[in-house]
Amino acid sequence: MTHLHSATLCEYSVKYLHECVGWAGEARMVDLLYWRDVKSTGAVFGAILLLLLSLTMCSIVSVCSYIGLALLSVTICFRIYKGILQAIQKSDEGHPFKQYLDQEVALSEDMVHKYSDLALNKINKSIADLRRLFLVEDLVDSIKFAVLMWILTYVGALFNGLTLVILAVVAAFSCPIIYEKHQGQIDHYLALVNNQIKDIVGKIQAKVPGMKRKSE
Secondary structure, eight states: HHHHHHHHHHHHHHHHHHHHHHHHHHHHHHHHHTTTTTHHHHHHHHHHHHHHHHHHHHHHHHHHHHHHHHHHHHHHHHHHHHHHHHHHTOOOOTTTTHHHHHOOOOOHHHHHHHHHHHHHHHHHHHHHHHHHHHTTHHHHHHHHHHHHHHHHHHHHHHHHHHHHHHHHHHHHHHHHHHHHHHHHHHHHHHHHHHHHHHHHHHHHHHHTTTTTTTTO
């Protein structure tokens, strides 16, 4: 019985540790997007933006090659410099990157299973939603989806995919902090827009036969 309680306690402890790790990751992401640490956020935002802008001018193969060459140039030069310095000083400090070479960099099976399960759930839900929309399970939702697709045809004519990714990254690093500073005003205007949309949809549903939801 004692062994059973111990095993149960260990199982709960592992689950709690996994949840804490997940929460810590989410907390770091929130801190990053809300610019809690300006230096860290600026470095991440600048690196991502520089990479995406590089992809607009060069192919992904060229960008990856240039990044690899730049990193190798720095590490090789530093390795040679430390070797010469150790030879002059006659010291035996060893490899300058030894602490990093000894670190474990492999992905754990639990992490792989966790994120693969999350991805699988998202994919299955997306497939089910697309089937529901394309097979017109709910006429109103399908019409909304068709309007969205129609709007995206104009967006696609103005911007390519990479430009949209750049805009999405800029929005991800700017919208949260803007919303945090002007939350009251933004919520007010969003509520007005939401009410207007509901009124328009309600009027259309009342006039067009067959557009009322099943729940109604």
